[in-house]
Each structure stands twice: as C-alpha cells, then as structure tokens.
Amino acid sequence: MTAVPPIWPWPCAAPRWSSLVRPIPPCGAPGARRLMPWSRRLGICRADDWRPPSASLTFRWKTCWTPSTACWPTPVAPLRPRHRRRASGNRRPDDRVSPGDAMSRPTISIHRVKRLLDQFGTKRILVIGDLMLDEFIWGRASRISPEAPVPVVEIERESTHLGGAGNVVHNLRSLEADVVVLGVVGRDRAGDRISETLSELGAETSGLLVDPSRPTTVKTRIIAHNQQVVRADRESRRPLSPPLTEQLIARFTERLDECDGVVISDYDKGVITPQLLQRILPLAEAAGKPVFLDPKLRNFKHYSPVTLLKPNQREAEQITHIEIADEASLLEAGRTILQWLQCQHLLITRGELGMTLFSGDGQVTHIPTVTREVYDVTGAGDTTMAALALAFVSGAPPLEAAILANYAASVVIGKVGTVPVTPQDILTAIRLTDAES
Structure with a gap:
C-alpha cells in the first residue's frame, strides 16, 4: 500500500532555495533523529518535505527562508529515544x-x-x-516563530531539581x-x-x-515533546x-x-x-x-x-x-x-x-x-x-x-x-x- 502525504488545510508559500547542507535521511531511517535538525526532531516539517517511512529517497534541508514560508502545519512525532545503546556483546x-x-x-x-x-x-x-x-520548563512546540527560525514552545508546567x-x-x-x-x-x-x-x-x-x-x-532547560530545545545558564x-x-x-x-x-x-x-x-x-x-x-x-x-x-x-x-x-x-x-x-x-x-x-x-x-x-x-x-x-x-x-x-x-x-x-x-x-x- 502506497503511503499518501497528508493534505494540509491551508497552503504555504513556495519554499525558496539557497545553499544546500548535509542530506537528511527519511524519518524512519536508522539514525535519522541524530542527523536531522531540531525542528525535524520536534515533528515540525514542511508539507513538501514529507516522506513515508519506507521512502528510499533523501532530501536536503532548506537553510534560507522567510517568515512567510514558515507557516507550516505541524504533525507531532511520538516520543523516541535519541539513540539506542549497543548490546554489550556487539562492541565496536x-x-x-x-x-x-x-x-x-x-x-x-x-x-x-x-x-x-x-x-x-x-x-x-x-x-x-x-x-x-536545574530548572525545567515543559511544553509543546506546535509552530515556528514568525520572528526567527525557532520553535514556539507553549509552556504546560515547570519543575526544579x-x-x-x-x-x-x-x-x-x-x-x-x-x-x-x-x-x-x-x-x-x-x-x-x-x-x-x-x-x-x-x-x-x-x-x-x-x-x-x-x-x-x-540551568534552565526548555523541553518540548520530551526533547530539549535550548538551555540557558545563570x-x-x-x-x-x-x-x-x-x-x-x-x-x-x-x-x-x-x-x-x-x-x-x-x-x-x-x-x-x-x-x-x-x-x-x-x-x-x-x-x-x-x-x-x-x-x-x-x-x-x-x-x-x-x-x-x-x-x-x-x-x-x-x-x-x-x-x-x-x-x-x-x-x-x-x-x-x-x-x-x-x-x-x-x-x-x-x-x-x-x-x-x-x-x-x-x-x-x-x-x-x-x-x-x-x-x-x-x-x-x-x-x-x-x-x-x-x-x-x-x-x-x-x-x-x-x-x-x-x-x-x-x-x-x-x-x-x-x-x-x-x-x-x-x-x-x-x-x-x-x-x-
């Protein structure tokens, strides 16, 4: 069965391309989360960048864009670990x-x-x-700020340790x-x-x-969807x-x-x-x-x-x-x-x-x-x-x-x-x- 990309309820401006950086593997590929930018880790991606997990093609992250091209819909990825430890019997x-x-x-x-x-x-x-x-600010990132290429975190709770x-x-x-x-x-x-x-x-x-x-x-850490977004130190x-x-x-x-x-x-x-x-x-x-x-x-x-x-x-x-x-x-x-x-x-x-x-x-x-x-x-x-x-x-x-x-x-x-x-x-x-x- 062929996966069908989602149909978003509103159109986004066509992305502008400038320089290209390292290729990013499909979401389901091994090791993809360590190589993708923070916005991809939070589940924030453009509609035209969507790929089914089984896709074999890679795409490149666009590094130049304006706030008008950043109003993307934001499906949230489920919590995944950053990586898995290797079993002790399979050491390098x-x-x-x-x-x-x-x-x-x-x-x-x-x-x-x-x-x-x-x-x-x-x-x-x-x-x-x-x-x-250690101060933790927990929330959800559902969109990109129109002021800068950063996620907007909606704060849900705070804790200190x-x-x-x-x-x-x-x-x-x-x-x-x-x-x-x-x-x-x-x-x-x-x-x-x-x-x-x-x-x-x-x-x-x-x-x-x-x-x-x-x-x-x-040390203040802002965490969205159980992923650390930024840390600020006083x-x-x-x-x-x-x-x-x-x-x-x-x-x-x-x-x-x-x-x-x-x-x-x-x-x-x-x-x-x-x-x-x-x-x-x-x-x-x-x-x-x-x-x-x-x-x-x-x-x-x-x-x-x-x-x-x-x-x-x-x-x-x-x-x-x-x-x-x-x-x-x-x-x-x-x-x-x-x-x-x-x-x-x-x-x-x-x-x-x-x-x-x-x-x-x-x-x-x-x-x-x-x-x-x-x-x-x-x-x-x-x-x-x-x-x-x-x-x-x-x-x-x-x-x-x-x-x-x-x-x-x-x-x-x-x-x-x-x-x-x-x-x-x-x-x-x-x-x-x-x-x-």
Whole structure:
C-alpha cells in the first residue's frame, strides 16, 4: 500500500532555495533523529518535505527562508529515544579489552549487589562542590516563530531539581546514605530553594554558606515533546573569596572524621579552587578517607592525592591533548593521567561506549554499557559518582563499584530530566539485563 502525504488545510508559500547542507535521511531511517535538525526532531516539517517511512529517497534541508514560508502545519512525532545503546556483546573494535585485562565482560551477581545495597544505609558521605538548581520548563512546540527560525514552545508546567553537587547529594540520599553537604549559594530565590530541598531530603546542611556577591547557579532547560530545545545558564565562575574558602576548609575539617568517604564535585563554578584542594586533599589522606573526584580542566594539576578520578572522555582528551579514537589512544590517555596525578584509580566514562577502569597496578578493564533506550543524559555523571562512591566505601573493589555505577547510570538515562536512582532501580536494571542476555 502506497503511503499518501497528508493534505494540509491551508497552503504555504513556495519554499525558496539557497545553499544546500548535509542530506537528511527519511524519518524512519536508522539514525535519522541524530542527523536531522531540531525542528525535524520536534515533528515540525514542511508539507513538501514529507516522506513515508519506507521512502528510499533523501532530501536536503532548506537553510534560507522567510517568515512567510514558515507557516507550516505541524504533525507531532511520538516520543523516541535519541539513540539506542549497543548490546554489550556487539562492541565496536575500539571497545575491545586490552590484553591482560581480568575479564572481557565483567559482571556482578545480583546477590552481591543486594549485600552492597544493604550497606548503603549505614554510610555517611561528605559532598563538597558546586551546587546548582536545574530548572525545567515543559511544553509543546506546535509552530515556528514568525520572528526567527525557532520553535514556539507553549509552556504546560515547570519543575526544579538539584543539580551539580546537589544532584550527587540527591542520589546519595535516594540510595539511603547519610550526607554532609559543603557548598555555597547566593542570596536569592534559587539559593533558598536549594537549601530547602537539601533539608527536605534529610541532608546535613550546616556547611552550606551564603555568598551575597554571587548568584546561585541556575540551568534552565526548555523541553518540548520530551526533547530539549535550548538551555540557558545563570552563573558566576569567579573563584570563591579567601574568607569563604577558609570557612569551607574549617567545616570540612570539623565533619571529616564522622564520614566514610569524600566526593568532590567540580563543575568549574568557582567553589573548588587550587587553594581549597591543596588544603582538603591532604587532610582526607591523613584521615584515611577515600576521595572521589569529578574533574574539570582548570584545576586538573591540583587533583592529588585522590582515590578515584572520574573524567568523561571529552575531559580526558582536554586534559591530555590526546584524541581518543581507538583502544591505543584510550590506553595512552588513561595511563598518562595516572602517571601525572598518581591517583589510585581512574574511571573514564565514554557514553555509549561504556566506561574504562584504570588501576595504579597497571590493570585496565572495559565495562560495556548496559543496553538501554536513551532519552536524556542529564545528571548521569552525578548518579555514577554517587553509586560508585557508596559501593566503594561499602566494601566493593573498584571494578565491582564501577559495574554497579554503570547499572545506576543506565536507569537515569532512560528518563527525562534530573532524576535520582534508588536501590530497587539498580536491582531491576540488573534483572532486566540478565533476562536479555
């Protein structure tokens, strides 16, 4: 049966053509959503561009048009994931485990995970870093603005969630751990909201400082049909003043002994400074507390001593100036970071390619990603860090902790927005993976 293009109730002006850009595949073609412009992702397309999913022809996106040619009808596409994770058994050549690795497909039994999860509620983690507020504006995009080539989003609801170090705290509390928070907010509504939310979660907030001279970091995301359209940031990256830094160090010293581990969440917003790192890292080492650090390029040379460093692939490339394109370059980048910082363990997260664990003894293990539909990666790194730190302080070796964190991240990427993970979510993810294999 031949598909018939829809008949629109009104005519549109004939499109004007100018330069041509990359070809766009038909809507139903594999990988089409990653290649199409944002307006196609939202289901906004011209009547003359319509193709049935089975069409084999490609068409080109028109880059020059006027508002008069933009009054197109707008059928809304159903929610689709941005892409699908590859099954762990179908890895690309550059995902191969290097010779000498302990295992090619590292696993952890669900009984072992249950024992670790039972320990989470007995642990206390100190979290220090850049606190943020994630603001989400949800709506529908049914037309293109006549003023500019942008979608008009009709707002339906709004929500706010903890972001940055706050999201790490939220995940730790969701995993039933006790949390001590050290950070800085501005004297504004966003700062009040962060303080209130942390208190509602049951986190210890005596180390939350207020800096009237800086705004609280707020990231506003506009989402239409469960697809992010644009993000707007309100923030200051100015380094924290010396008096406030001294106050943070004093609070850190007071609360360190009662905690089982330390998470440093550096988002390069000014709270984590070289002066702060040079004081608190030796204190944690002397107290025998493991330190887990989410890095940024600016402070990289000051991240020592730490127990585990967790950069993503892009950050590892920026730090080492090595483009990670295959197994050899990945190994070179990872071993370079280990040599520079002398950290005990390094975990490079690589998105759909999984994560790779480097140990100081030279062992390298690749952990394939868990097969999941990906809707939103917001906050996945924070979830990974929270689960990783808790598993480690609960007695898991680094490899088991990384595997458990990998399952935790697979949960949040299947949801839209900043969401925490629960112990039951992790168990469900493991059961689903076992059933699929």
